[in-house]
Amino acid sequence: MEDRYARQQLFSGIGKEGQKHIREKSVLIIGAGALGGANAEMLVRAGVRKVTIVDRDYVDASNLHRQQLYTEQDAKDNIPKAIAAEQRLRAVNTDTEIKGIAMDAKADNVESLLEDVDLIVDGSDNYEIRFIINDLSQKHHIPWIMGACAGSNGMSYTFLPGETPCLQCVLPSMPDVGMSCETSGIIAPAVQITASIQTTEALKLLAGRWNDLRKKLLLFDVWQGQPLSINMFHAKKADCPSCGEQRDYPSLRYSFETKLEVLCGRDTVQIRPSHKKEYDFSSLEGVLEKHGKVRRNPYVLTCLLHDYRLAVFQDGRVLVHGTNEVEKAKTIYHQLLS
Amino acid sequence: MIKVLFFARLQEEIGKESMEVEKAGVSVSDLKKWLAATHHLPHMTQTMAAINENYANDDDIVNEGDTIAFIPPVSGG
Numbered sequence: 497m498e499d500r501y502a503r504q505q506l507f508s509g510i511g512k513e514g515q516k517h518i519r520e521k522s523v524l525i526i527g528a529g530a531l532g533g534a535n536a537e538m539l540v541r542a543g544v545r546k547v548t549i550v551d552r553d554y555v556d557a558s559n560l561h562r563q564q565l566y567t568e569q570d571a572k573d574n575i576p577k578a579i580a581a582e583q584r585l586r587a588v589n590t591d592t593e594i595k596g597i598a599m600d601a602k603a604d605n606v607e608s609l610l611e612d613v614d615l616i617v618d619g620s621d622n623y624e625i626r627f628i629i630n631d632l633s634q635k636h637h638i639p640w641i642m643g644a645c646a647g648s649n650g651m652s653y654t655f656l657p658g659e660t661p662c663l664q665c666v667l668p669s670m671p672d673v674g675m676s677c678e679t680s681g682i683i684a685p686a687v688q689i690t691a692s693i694q695t696t697e698a699l700k701l702l703a704g705r706w707n708d709l710r711k712k713l714l715l716f717d718v719w720q721g722q723p724l725s726i727n728m729f730h731a732k733k734a735d736c737p738s739c740g741e742q743r744d745y746p747s748l749r750y751s752f753e754t755k756l757e758v759l760c761g762r763d764t765v766q767i768r769p770s771h772k773k774e775y776d777f778s779s780l781e782g783v784l785e786k787h788g789k790v791r792r793n794p795y796v797l798t799c800l801l802h803d804y805r806l807a808v809f810q811d812g813r814v815l816v817h818g819t820n821e822v823e824k825a826k827t828i829y830h831q832l833l834s
Numbered sequence: 835m836i837k838v839l840f841f842a843r844l845q846e847e848i849g850k851e852s853m854e855v856e857k858a859g860v861s862v863s864d865l866k867k868w869l870a871a872t873h874h875l876p877h878m879t880q881t882m883a884a885i886n887e888n889y890a891n892d893d894d895i896v897n898e899g900d901t902i903a904f905i906p907p908v909s910g911g
């Protein structure tokens with residue numbers, strides 16, 4: 497398909513030269529939800545050389561109103577988002593090398609993906625991972641484009657190591673109560689605008705048009721009110737632990753303990769074992785069948801218990817749906833899986 | 835007089851987009867504390883501030899005629 501990028505390179509901001517650069521670049525997208533999916537589709541259509549997309553969750557019916565890569569069948573089959581995204585994106589553009597990875601993005605496993613990455617796009621839904629992305633961006637000198645949305649609001653900022661303040665400068669303490677899609681809902685247009693702003697910034701970066709970058713934090717409410725652009729230069733802190741002179745990348749201190757995490761607003765606890773496990777789903781099915789109805793695909797096995805639902809991933813992670821209580825989730829986990 | 839703008843969830847919590855207050859000369863952090871106490875806003879310490887569309891640090895002073903915007907973190911995606 498000789499002329500598939502013809503209209504894109506006709507645009508003066510990109511041009512033949514810019515398109516050539518785009519075709520050489522590799523982008524890592526963290527999160528394959530609404531923002532990650534929308535960014536991924538636009539970047540793959542734009543002809544980026546390689547797109548890697550990472551996600552820890554599987555497709556659920558409540559995603560379908562805004563997560564454009566997924567179908568009803570994906571939700572019925574509990575397909576991990578990274579796998580479903582890879583399939584869809586491969587069908588969109590065979591020029592692009594596409595890699596979907598179903599895993600819980602953490603400092604160590606994301607760092608191992610950075611070798612040839614030119615840009616990181618934030619499609620995540622929490623600040624814990626954004627602070628990790630921020631430290632990796634500083635350590636490896638890779639720009640990243642933050643995006644976040646909830647309700648009818650969205651925001652985006654492009655972090656350039658060595659030039660702009662970093663996330664740690666902007667938010668000295670990690671927010672524990674961010675406005676999320678679970679607490680405030682979300683409408684698809686808020687996603688699409690946020691993702692479009694991110695992809696636009698990504699195209700400028702990839703095409704080598706750094707002077708055209710926005711350089712301000714943009715905040716909008718698509719339902720009402722005026723957008724706000726904020727000049728961020730005062731945010732830079734000389735003593736920042738992530739981008740300052742004496743830096744120690746506080747978000748990259750690895751933890752190898754078994755980690756229990758309440759997935760905020762979702763009535764779900766995630767359990768990440770200390771060592772990577774590989775379950776044999778057919779024997780696990782035999783064990784769990786005694787407790788409730790089991791369904792499985794090659795990536796996820798679910799078991800419907802009386803008051804809870806378990807989802808076991810190939811990499812050993814377990815989601816306990818139906819509780820926000822860590823102790824309760826732990827009990828169920830130890831009773832059934834260890 | 836200074837003008838205070840609220841965004842995202844803060845707007846929902848306080849029930850309006852903006853208000854005017856006689857607080858010229860206070861620091862950003864003191865204004866956050868005052869708003870938190872008088873309007874029952876529990877998360878003001880995690881809120882980003884911008885004075886006249888420039889990012890503001892906690893010890894920056896809000897002057898007469900300034901517009902200060904409070905932006906709570908949006909986390910979803």
Ligand SMILES: [Zn+2]
Nearest residue numbers: 662665736739
């Ligand atoms: Zn910094």
